[in-house]
Amino acid sequence: MHRLIFTLFACSMVWSSCSYAERIKDIANVGGVRSNHLVGYGLVVGLNGSGDKTPFAEQSLLSMLNKFGIKVPDGVSTNTKNVAAVAVHSELPAFAKSGQKIDITVSSLGNAKSLRGGTLLMTPLKGVDGNVYALAQGNLVVGGLDASGADGSRITINVPSVGRIPNGAMVEKTVNTGFDLGNSIRLNLKNADFTTATNLMNTINEQLGEGTAKALDGETVEVLAPRMANQRVAFLSMIENMEVVTGDAPARIIVNSRTGTVVIGQHVTVNPAAVTHGSLTVKISEDTQVSQPNALGGGNTALTANSGVDVQQGSGRMFNFPKGVSLDDIVQAVNKVGAAPGDLVAILEALKQSGALKAELMII
Numbered sequence: 001m002h003r004l005i006f007t008l009f010a011c012s013m014v015w016s017s018c019s020y021a022e023r024i025k026d027i028a029n030v031g032g033v034r035s036n037h038l039v040g041y042g043l044v045v046g047l048n049g050s051g052d053k054t055p056f057a058e059q060s061l062l063s064m065l066n067k068f069g070i071k072v073p074d075g076v077s078t079n080t081k082n083v084a085a086v087a088v089h090s091e092l093p094a095f096a097k098s099g100q101k102i103d104i105t106v107s108s109l110g111n112a113k114s115l116r117g118g119t120l121l122m123t124p125l126k127g128v129d130g131n132v133y134a135l136a137q138g139n140l141v142v143g144g145l146d147a148s149g150a151d152g153s154r155i156t157i158n159v160p161s162v163g164r165i166p167n168g169a170m171v172e173k174t175v176n177t178g179f180d181l182g183n184s185i186r187l188n189l190k191n192a193d194f195t196t197a198t199n200l201m202n203t204i205n206e207q208l209g210e211g212t213a214k215a216l217d218g219e220t221v222e223v224l225a226p227r228m229a230n231q232r233v234a235f236l237s238m239i240e241n242m243e244v245v246t247g248d249a250p251a252r253i254i255v256n257s258r259t260g261t262v263v264i265g266q267h268v269t270v271n272p273a274a275v276t277h278g279s280l281t282v283k284i285s286e287d288t289q290v291s292q293p294n295a296l297g298g299g300n301t302a303l304t305a306n307s308g309v310d311v312q313q314g315s316g317r318m319f320n321f322p323k324g325v326s327l328d329d330i331v332q333a334v335n336k337v338g339a340a341p342g343d344l345v346a347i348l349e350a351l352k353q354s355g356a357l358k359a360e361l362m363i364i
Contacts, residue, residue: 024187024200025240031186031220032178035091038133038169042123044106044115044140047082052110057085064121084112088123088136090169094177101167104136114160116142125169136169180229184222185236192219195247203244251359268359 043060044051051057061083062072072078090104106120118140125134144160179185189196197215204213204223213223223239226232251267291302349361 021243021245023240024203024242024244027191027196027244027246028187028189028200028221030179030236031188033094034177035093036127036133036175038090038092038125038127040088040123040125040136041109042086042088042106042136043121044084044086044108044112044118045082045121046117046119047084047112047115048117049081050113050116051081051084052108052112053081054085054110057083057110060085084115084118085109086115086120088120088125088169090125090134090136092127092133092171092175094175095179096171097174098171100171102134102169102171104165104168106140106163106165108161112161114142114144115140115163116144116160118142118163120165120168127175131173133173133175134169134171136165138165138168140165180227180232183224183227185225185232186216187221187223187239189219189221192217193247194218196244197221199246200244203242204239207242253359253361255361255363 041060043057043064058078058080061078061080065072085108086106087109088104088106090102092102096102104125106115108115120137120140122135122137124132125136127133140163142160142163144158144162187200189200197218197220200221201213201215204221205211211224213221215221225235248267253268254263255261
C-alpha cells in the first residue's frame with residue numbers, strides 16, 4: 001500500500017510540473033477586481049432553549065425591544081433561552097450590484113449550544129471602512145447537532161453553533177473597483193514566477209502588437225487597454241482566453257508529518273550519496289499479578305508488577321544515489337525495499353542535512 005501511495009503522488013507531480021499552455025484566466029487575476037469582506041453583529045431568535053446565557057445577549061435583546069417601543073423595567077431580567085448573539089460575515093463579490101443576494105455565515109458569540117432552527121433578524125453588514133454594504137436576514141441552515149440527556153450524557157455532531165443562510169443578505173451598496181479607470185490594466189499571477197510573467201507578456205505582444213504588455217515584476221504584467229468600459233470588457237474577454245506556457249515549478253518536496261504523505265516534484269535531484277537506514281523497536285509491557293497466600297499461611301493478598309521489555313532490531317537498508325538521480329530513481333529505490341512513509345521522510349531529511357538533496361524540503 002505504501003508503495004502505491006509513493007508512486008501515485010510522484011506521477012501526479014511529474015504530470016503537474018511539466019510546462020504546458022494554460023489560459024490566462026486560470027493563472028492570473030485582474031488588478032482591483034476582487035471580493036471584499038463584510039461583518040456584522042446580530043441576534044438569532046426562535047431557538048429551542050439552546051440560546052445564550054450571557055449578559056451581552058440579554059443587553060442586545062433589550063436594546064432591540066426598546067427600538068420597537070417596548071420598555072422592560074429596570075432590574076427585570078428577560079431570562080430567555082431562545083436568543084443568541086451572533087457574528088455574521090460574508091464576502092461581497094466584485095461588481096455586485098444593489099439588489100443582488102449573497103450567502104452569509106452565522107457564528108455564535110456566546111455559550112449557545114446550538115443555532116439549529118433559529119432565525120437571524122435584520123443585521124447590517126459593514127466593510128472595513130464602516131459603511132453598510134448589505135443587509136442580512138433569514139432562517140439558518142445548521143449542519144451540526146447537539147443533544148444531551150438528564151444523566152449528563154451528551155453527543156455533538158459537527159459544529160452546531162455555526163450556520164449558513166444561502167442568499168441570506170441583499171447588497172445595498174456597490175464597491176467601486178476602478179476597473180474602468182486609466183488606460184491600462186494589470187494582470188497579477190496567482191503564483192509569482194518570472195518565466196511565466198515573461199511568457200505572458202510575450203504572448204500578448206505577439207497577438208496584439210509589440211509594446212501592448214510589459215512585465216513589471218515576477219507577478220504583475222501591465223497591459224494597455226481601451227478606456228471605454230464596454231470595449232475594455234471585450235478586450236479582457238479576448239485576453240483571458242489566450243493560452244500561455246507556464247514556467248516549471250521549483251524543485252520541492254512536501255512532507256505531511258501527520259499523515260506521512262510525501263509529494264516530490266519533478267526536478268528533484270541529489271548529488272552522489274549513500275544512506276543507511278534501519279529501525280529499532282522497543283516494546284515495554286506492564287502486567288499486574290495477584291499474589292495470594294495459602295489458607296494457613298496467615299499472609300495478606302498483594303499485587304506485584306511484572307514488566308517485560310522486548311527489543312527488535314530491523315534490518316538495515318542501504319540506499320546508494322548516484323549523481324543526478326531523478327525523482328523516479330528515488331521512488332523506485334524506496335519502494336523496492338518496501339519502506340514505510342516514515343522511512344522515506346528520514347532518508348530525505350538525511351539527504352537535506354548532508355547537502356546532497358537539491359530541492360526545497362517542506363514539512364507541514
